[in-house]
Amino acid sequence: xxxxxDVWIVIPVYGEEKVIAGVVERVLHVFPNVVxxxxxxxxxxxxxxxxxxxxxxxxxxxxxxxxxLQTGFEYALSRxxxxxxxxxxxxxxxxxxxxxxxxxxxxxxxxxxxxxSRFLDGAGTTSVPRLKRLLLPIxxxxxxxxxxxxxxxxxxxxRLLTRxxxxxxxxxxxxxxxxxxxxxxxxxxxxxxxxxxxTVLYTDYKGKGQSLINGINILFDVTLSRRK
Amino acid sequence: xIQVGSIIQYALMAGVLLIxxxxxxxQHGVRVQAxxxxxxxxxxxxxxxxVARPDDVTWVAHRLGVGRGTDLLxxxxxxxxxxxxLATYLRINEDEQRxxxxxxxxxxxxxxVLNRERGLLPPLSTPYIAGATAxxxxxxxx
Numbered sequence: 001x002x003x004x005x006d007v008w009i010v011i012p013v014y015g016e017e018k019v020i021a022g023v024v025e026r027v028l029h030v031f032p033n034v035v036x037x038x039x040x041x042x043x044x045x046x047x048x049x050x051x052x053x054x055x056x057x058x059x060x061x062x063x064x065x066x067x068x069l070q071t072g073f074e075y076a077l078s079r080x081x082x083x084x085x086x087x088x089x090x091x092x093x094x095x096x097x098x099x100x101x102x103x104x105x106x107x108x109x110x111x112x113x114x115x116x117s118r119f120l121d122g123a124g125t126t127s128v129p130r131l132k133r134l135l136l137p138i139x140x141x142x143x144x145x146x147x148x149x150x151x152x153x154x155x156x157x158x159r160l161l162t163r164x165x166x167x168x169x170x171x172x173x174x175x176x177x178x179x180x181x182x183x184x185x186x187x188x189x190x191x192x193x194x195x196x197x198x199t200v201l202y203t204d205y206k207g208k209g210q211s212l213i214n215g216i217n218i219l220f221d222v223t224l225s226r227r228k
Numbered sequence: 229x230i231q232v233g234s235i236i237q238y239a240l241m242a243g244v245l246l247i248x249x250x251x252x253x254x255q256h257g258v259r260v261q262a263x264x265x266x267x268x269x270x271x272x273x274x275x276x277x278x279v280a281r282p283d284d285v286t287w288v289a290h291r292l293g294v295g296r297g298t299d300l301l302x303x304x305x306x307x308x309x310x311x312x313x314l315a316t317y318l319r320i321n322e323d324e325q326r327x328x329x330x331x332x333x334x335x336x337x338x339x340x341v342l343n344r345e346r347g348l349l350p351p352l353s354t355p356y357i358a359g360a361t362a363x364x365x366x367x368x369x370x
Contacts, residue, residue, distance in 0.1 A: 037335075055348050057339035060331050071332045075339060079349075174328055 002032050006083040007103060008076035009034045011054075012068030013090040017043040023092045024052040030096050033082065035075050037068040066178025070171040077166060085166040089157045098198035102160045105196055112165045112191035115151065116158030116198035123197035139215070143180070145187035151195060155179045158198050165191045176214055177221040184222070234293030240303055247311055264315075271308060275301070 009027050013020055013036050020036070027034050034054035038046045040062035049056045057075050059068065069087055076082055084106055088094050094116075102114040118128055119137050128136075136153060140146045146154035159182070161169065168189065173181040186193050278285045278301055285297030294300045343349045 050346070053348070055339065055343045056346075057335050059335050061327075063328055063331060067328050067332070071335055074332065075336050078336070172325060174324060 004031045004103075005033065006081055007031050007033060007086065008079070008082045008084070009086045009088050009099070010069060010072035010076055011036045011088050011090050012039060012065045012072060013037060013041060013045050013049065014039045014062070014065070014068070015041045015043050015045060016090040017041070017045045017048050019092050020045055020090050021048045021052055023090060024049065024054045027088065027096055027099075028053050030100065031086075033076070033079070035072050036090070037072040037075075039063060039065065039068040064174035064178075065176065066171045066181070067174040069178060070169070073166055073169060073171075077163070083163050085161045085163070087157060087159045093200050093202065094158050095199055095201070098158060098196070099160070101198075102158070102196050105194060106160055106162055110192070111194035112162045113186060113193045114160040115153070115193065115195050116156040116200075117151070117153035117195040118156060118198065118200050119152040120195055120197035123199055128200065129202060143183070145180075145184045148187045149183065149193050151183065151193075153195065154183050156198065156200070158200075165189070173221060175217075175221070177218040180218055180222050236289075236292040236294045236300070236303065239292065240307060244307055244310065268308075271304070274304075 009031050011020075011024070011027075011034065016023075024034055024036065032053075034052075036049045036054045036056055038049060038056065038058045040059045046056060046058055055075065057071055059071065072087075073085060076085055084103060086099055086102070088099065098116060102116065105111055105114050117123060119133075119140075136155060140151050140154040143151075143154050157179075169182070169185065171178045171181060278297065282297050285300060287297075289295065289297045289300040292300065294303070340349065344351065
């Protein structure tokens with residue numbers, strides 16, 4: 001059995017033709033199972049992914065990052081042998097080493113779900129923009145669900161779920177509110193959730209990611225979603 | 229301007245809150261749908277009445293603590309508009325969920341064919357078909 005063949009890396013992709021192939025190759029070096037969900041990118045992202053050894057799933061229309069994650073999970077869960085499922089960003093912000101650390105924790109049985117945190121001791125926080133470094137820990141402290149799980153960082157794109165946890169996940173927030181939705185779901189679930197320090201590389205290549213002002217939209221979506 | 233603490237303020241605020249909660253929380257049954265439509269029809273009739281006999285509306289408005297009948301109508305219109313927007317928002321969300329599930333099913337089905345051609349998935353004759361049926365079952369479950 002190849003090393004880490006029980007791990008699936010799920011990468012939602014939208015408009016990342018410049019970097020996606022490089023990101024995927026770096027991940028494939030350590031983890032043989034990668035599924036990229038191209039969320040209807042207008043550029044050549046899908047062709048770039050085709051050139052790598054990653055599984056490619058293409059949304060026929062653009063539906064949002066939350067929808068892409070759920071699709072990736074369902075595709076990966078349908079493959080036999082997967083035990084660990086990781087969400088990973090397409091833009092090169094995340095480091096493969098951090099996934100290995102998270103996997104170690106999950107394999108030891110210490111947690112069912114491991115979340116990356118930019119604000120735990122040991123995380124390289126120097127590259128986090130100042131405003132985010134200031135506000136995100138406050139948001140994590142204010143959020144009732146994040147507080148219940150004792151999270152220091154409620155909005156990190158790097159997450160690891162064991163199979164039983166991943167099977168229970170149903171992301172219904174198609175766009176950015178999915179991060180809050182996942183944390184809320186975890187707080188209500190029986191799974192043991194742990195954080196590990198991770199370094200997020202904020203590159204100059206694109207001023208992307210979660211803008212803080214988008215938090216207002218997220219709050220609106222989460223508040224108005226029907227309780228299931 | 230209406231005075232602080234007049235009846236209409238409490239009535240409007242309570243009405244908005246109550247109906248908003250009903251809208252967001254409850255599953256939309258046939259009864260809710262019917263009463264919504266009935267309510268809308270009544271609202272239309274009231275409007276016709278208000279145009280025909282504005283003095284009557286002003287009388288009601290005075291009882292409720294509002295200056296003029298047209299002001300009362302305006303308040304009622306705002307409440308109705310906000311609720312209609314909310315209902316539309318929720319409806320769009322529901323539609324989006326359905327489209328998402330459809331698109332996801334299509335995407336995964338196509339991907340299994342594509343990735344098999346790319347040699348990333350074993351050929352169909354192996355027991356891996358069980359995986360495909362599991363995916364279909366999971367999709368159905370939703």
